[in-house]
Structure formats: C-alpha cells, structure tokens
C-alpha cells in the first residue's frame with residue numbers, strides 16, 4: 001500500500017507540474033535610441049541572452065514571456081512574434097542563426113579555414129606557411145597560426161605583426177576578417193603594390209581562431225551562444241553545457257585577479273589561475289617568441305577599439321603612440337550604419353590579451369570590437385564589416401615602419417644575438433615589465449616619437465650600455481646596433 005501511495009504521489013507530482021513554459025521570440029522595429037541605452041528597455045549588453053539577444057540598427061530581437069509581450073503591446077511597440085516555443089535551444093538558433101536554424105555558409109568552419117589555407121600554400125608555397133602554436137584545452141585540437149611574407153618558410157629579422165580572431169567563439173566576425181586578410185595578402189602579392197610592400201618588409205602572422213573548441217560549438221550549430229572554451233569546469237565529464245568553460249580573454253597573467261569573475265558559472269570566468277588554459281599558453285608562447293610590434297585581437301561588438309590602458313585612471317607609458325595608432329585605425333573603419341567611424345577607448349589593465357601583451361611583452365595589442373549589436377551577424381552584414389575592417393588593417397600596417405629604434409644586441413666577441421633588456425627609463429615606469437630583444441636575432445623593434453631618447457641596454461654577464469641621447473629619426477626605423485662586452 002505504501003508503495004502504491006508513493007507511486008501515485010510521484011505520478012501526481014508529475015501531472016500537477018506546469019507544462020513547460022512557452023517562450024516568445026519577438027522582433028521589435030524602430031526602437032527609439034533612448035530605449036537602447038543602458039537604462040533603456042532594449043539595452044543590448046552583449047553578454048546576457050536572457051532578454052535582448054540582438055540589437056541590430058534599430059531592430060531588437062528579444063526573448064519574452066507572454067506577460068512581457070502583453071506589456072510591450074500595451075506600451076505601443078509594433079512587435080512581431082518570430083517564434084513561440086518550449087525549446088530554448090531552438091529559440092536561440094532562430095534568434096542567432098536566422099530562419100534556417102543553422103549557421104550561414106558565409107561563415108567558415110575551422111576545417112574549411114585549414115583547407116583554404118592549405119590550398120593557398122599549394123598555390124603560393126613561398127608566401128604562406130602554417131605553424132601549430134598549441135592545442136585546445138578540451139579536445140586537444142591543433143591551434144594554427146599562419147606566417148605570411150615573401151619568404152614564409154623561414155622566420156626573418158623583420159618587424160612582425162599579428163592578427164587573431166575568436167578568443168570568444170561566438171564573435172565570429174574576427175575569424176572572417178582574418179581569413180579574408182589571408183586571401184587578400186597571399187593572392188595580392190605581386191599584384192597589389194601595398195600588399196607586395198607589406199610582404200616584402202614584414203612578417204604577418206594570422207591566428208584565425210584562438211578558441212577552436214568553442215568556435216566549433218557555434219559553427220556546428222550545437223550552441224550559437226558559446227563564448228568560452230570547452231573546459232569541463234565542474235569535472236562531471238559533460239562538456240558543452242552553457243555557461244561552462246573558461247573565458248579566454250580573462251585568463252592572461254597581467255593583474256589577472258583584477259579582471260573577470262572567479263565564478264565558473266559566469267560568462268567572465270577567468271579560470272582557476274593565470275594561463276590555466278592551453279589556448280592562452282599557446283598565445284603566450286607564440287607572442288613571447290615573436291615580440292610583435294603590433295597585434296589585433298578581433299572581437300564583437302561595439303564598433304570601438306580598446307587599447308592599453310587606463311589603470312585606475314593612469315595611462316600606459318606609451319599612451320601617445322598607442323592612442324595615435326588606435327585613433328588612425330578607428331578613423332579608417334566606417335560604422336555599419338553609415339554614421340561615422342569606430343571609436344577608441346582605453347581598456348582596464350587586467351587579464352585581457354592587450355594587458356598582458358603590452359604590459360609584459362611591450363606588444364601594442366588592440367581589441368577591435370567589430371560590428372554593433374550582435375555577436376553572430378546575419379549573413380548580409382558580414383561582407384561590409386569585413387571590408388571595413390580590412391581598411392583598418394591597412395591603417396595599422398602603415399605603422400610598421402617606425403618611427404622608432406631597430407635595436408639589435410649582440411655579443412661583441414662572438415657576434416651571437418643576445419636577449420637583452422632595452423629600457424627607456426624616461427618612458428617605461430614600473431607598471432610595465434622590461435622589454436627585451438628576441439632570442440633569434442637579438443632584435444627589438446621599438447616604436448618611439450622622433451627625437452632624443454634615454455636608452456639602457458643590459459644583459460646578465462655583460463657590461464650595461466647607457467645611451468643618454470639615442471636619436472630617433474623622423475621616419476622609418478633608426479638602426480641601433482649594440483655589441484655588449486662580457487664583464
């Protein structure tokens with residue numbers, strides 16, 4: 001009897017439960033500007049998928065309950081019901097991918113990018129070479145970088161720049177820009193004078209996808225919201241449950257504790273310690289090895305360039321140069337709505353790519369937030385945003401030829417390159433780590449204002465060289481070759 005009662009109760013409990021809640025996906029055109037701000041009704045914060053999923057131009061796409069819809073109708077909004085469903089994932093697929101419920105083929109999957117690059121390498125083996133810089137945390141998939149230059153098989157003693165996409169895997173535009181740039185560079189060599197000059201004088205490194213596991217979640221259609229990597233944070237053996245994973249743009253080791261969230265359930269989860277994630281370690285080692293003059297980490301969205309930095313209101317030591325470069329790039333990228341150009345803003349000095357790349361290595365890394373109001377954009381928006389950002393690339397590459405010092409440090413007796421500190425004490429205060437030359441060439445490309453600079457070159461075991469008045473010419477790289485004598 002007791003067992004029967006228990007069974008009845010269990011069934012009764014099931015029968016009495018509410019039917020699964022039906023959620024509405026609504027489209028609301030002509031949203032007033034005031035309602036799009038942070039205090040407005042349709043504020044798109046870019047992180048929460050609970051309510052406003054997209055705010056493209058003046059059209060909001062939101063998730064709502066029937067009661068909320070009634071309230072919006074009452075308030076006079078001319079809304080359209082796109083979908084009503086009990087299936088949350090179907091709702092997100094409809095909202096983010098569109099009517100087909102799967103990603104538009106305008107976007108590339110990782111294996112397509114790899115194949116595309118391989119085809120370019122077959123057609124132009126001298127112009128592009130593939131390097132594996134690491135593997136993903138969960139699936140151990142290879143993370144590839146591509147070196148593009150007129151002699152791509154080898155590393156040369158040249159200024160290097162790097163462009164990467166998809167630290168955040170739902171921000172697909174960055175990957176598309178990097179892929180388009182790859183094609184433009186390799187196919188344009190010998191045809192386009194600007195491209196030819198870049199490949200003859202620089203090494204351009206491309207990392208189309210940093211967060212390869214997450215990118216696959218979004219491009220395969222498993223979860224269009226996926227943003228972090230695929231680490232099984234709670235260790236239950238199940239991966240891919242939103243919001244699991246580590247936010248790869250909060251895992252860099254520069255004021256790590258000041259950035260992101262310690263809570264694994266949060267979208268800003270920074271991981272359990274700095275560089276805990278293999279994707280970040282791959283980027284760390286790749287950057288330290290190459291000491292790029294400039295780099296871009298593409299994100300979406302906001303039509304703004306974040307540069308290093310504002311640290312409690314204090315600007316970066318190289319603020320004037322950084323702001324000028326960021327400003328020129330921003331001024332070259334038109335906004336999607338045709339009202340102007342991208343903005344610039346200093347980012348906080350913590351845990352993100354630019355904080356570590358600049359603070360630790362002296363690489364001027366810029367976060368370019370492409371497009372506005374979505375992470376995954378409708379396919380018709382993609383070509384315009386990519387083309388606009390390729391103009392930004394041209395503006396950036398215009399800053400790879402100084403002015404600045406081309407410092408080269410060698411052992412006076414053997415001529416061997418040395419990893420030496422290149423310290424400009426009148427510029428570089430204690431907020432940044434000492435900049436060094438690279439191991440392979442003993443080289444440091446140091447962007448500087450023209451004029452006289454105080455430079456100290458040092459290396460353990462060698463006599464320090466102090467140059468109170470190193471002259472930087474008005475244009476181009478001014479060579480500074482230093483032969484250090486053993487102590």
Ligand SMILES: [Zn+2]
Pocket residue numbers: 168171249299300
């Ligand atoms: Zn992002």
